[in-house]
Amino acid sequence: MFIEQVNKRTLSDCHLLIVDDQASSRMILEGLLDEMVSCTSVSSGAAALAYCEENTPDLILMDVYMPDMDGHQVAKALRENPSKSDIPIIFVTATTSDEAQSKCWNSGCVDFVTKPINACTLQNRVKAHLNHKLKNDLLENLIYIDRLTGAYNRHYLEDYLPRLMKDGKRSHNPLSLVLFDVDDFKRFNDRYGHMEGDSCLWRLSKAINDSLLRPMDKLVRVGGEEFLVILPSTDKKGAKLVANRLLETVFNLNIPHADSNLARVTISAGVATKNPDDNKTIDFTMLQADKSLYAAKGQGRNCVVSSVEKAHNVMEPEI
Numbered sequence: 001m002f003i004e005q006v007n008k009r010t011l012s013d014c015h016l017l018i019v020d021d022q023a024s025s026r027m028i029l030e031g032l033l034d035e036m037v038s039c040t041s042v043s044s045g046a047a048a049l050a051y052c053e054e055n056t057p058d059l060i061l062m063d064v065y066m067p068d069m070d071g072h073q074v075a076k077a078l079r080e081n082p083s084k085s086d087i088p089i090i091f092v093t094a095t096t097s098d099e100a101q102s103k104c105w106n107s108g109c110v111d112f113v114t115k116p117i118n119a120c121t122l123q124n125r126v127k128a129h130l131n132h133k134l135k136n137d138l139l140e141n142l143i144y145i146d147r148l149t150g151a152y153n154r155h156y157l158e159d160y161l162p163r164l165m166k167d168g169k170r171s172h173n174p175l176s177l178v179l180f181d182v183d184d185f186k187r188f189n190d191r192y193g194h195m196e197g198d199s200c201l202w203r204l205s206k207a208i209n210d211s212l213l214r215p216m217d218k219l220v221r222v223g224g225e226e227f228l229v230i231l232p233s234t235d236k237k238g239a240k241l242v243a244n245r246l247l248e249t250v251f252n253l254n255i256p257h258a259d260s261n262l263a264r265v266t267i268s269a270g271v272a273t274k275n276p277d278d279n280k281t282i283d284f285t286m287l288q289a290d291k292s293l294y295a296a297k298g299q300g301r302n303c304v305v306s307s308v309e310k311a312h313n314v315m316e317p318e319i
């Protein structure tokens with residue numbers, strides 16, 4: 001998420017997901033909260049998970065007892081998903097026994113409210129948790145977002161990658177990396193000045209961020225004019241498609257660069273994929289992407305090279 005978006009958010013920009021199998025309860029909850037926050041209601045655990053695949057609500061207010069999939073199961077599924085595990089959940093429950101309360105806390109909820117609902121308590125609890133979330137988002141933003149480009153920074157990479165690796169192993173999905181670098185950027189700075197260079201990096205990373213289609217795909221500035229795009233659940237073929245799209249996006253920005261071959265700013269990219277069955281570390285995949293990027297530069301820039309592994313782990317570019 002870009003810096004400005006997070007810094008300006010207030011309570012009314014927050015999004016609450018209400019999960020309850022009973023239409024009357026959904027109506028009551030929504031009626032009590034929709035003046036404070038924008039609400040979406042769904043009627044089952046499965047619908048809640050489907051909603052969270054595409055969206056990331058700021059808070060979930062969820063009934064514990066629902067047919068098919070109860071609130072605890074939904075909470076567990078969300079906790080196992082690295083990009084959804086931080087969504088705070090408030091349970092709504094009619095059972096207040098010690099055991100039921102422990103179960104709620106053990107499922108990782110941040111709070112619970114009891115039925116019958118007390119309107120004032122519900123509104124204040126929701127408000128308190130959303131305010132907490134807004135502050136947390138701001139703090140995360142300061143820690144994880146590169147100030148110049150709005151992309152994620154290295155701290156984010158260090159925290160996010162291990163979580164992704166764990167998830168990839170569990171879900172048996174490949175993970176692809178696209179490492180890219182602005183072509184002839186030293187010459188750009190030399191001709192147009194450092195301020196123009198900064199502005200070029202900002203425009204480029206905004207355009208690339210906008211061109212990433214899946215919420216799990218992340219753009220990270222790894223240093224200087226070098227960036228990494230992390231593509232979970234994406235095989236090599238898909239990653240090559242994305243990498244080519246990134247090149248096209250930057251090419252179409254048409255930022256003048258008189259001292260480059262194509263007279264405009266371009267990027268080169270190296271692609272590498274870690275398959276769930278291989279025993280290679282993510283550092284090895286990163287090294288493959290780096291070597292592929294180096295090969296792309298050698299091939300004249302503005303191109304994508306993806307790695308193939310040969311015997312003895314010798315990496316050679318696949319054209």
Ligand SMILES: Nc1nc2c(ncn2[C@@H]2O[C@H](COP(=O)(O)OP(=O)(O)OP(=O)(O)O)[C@@H](O)[C@H]2O)c(=O)[nH]1
Pocket residue numbers: 148181182183184185186187189193194195196197198201223224225297301
């Ligand atoms: N304006 C600006 N320039 C930066 C920033 N970070 C790195 N650079 C510059 O990016 C340039 C990178 O130069 P090189 O590593 O030689 O690479 P290049 O000129 O892009 O050449 P190739 O990568 O081989 O195409 C250096 O001049 C850095 O000073 C930044 O935040 N802002």
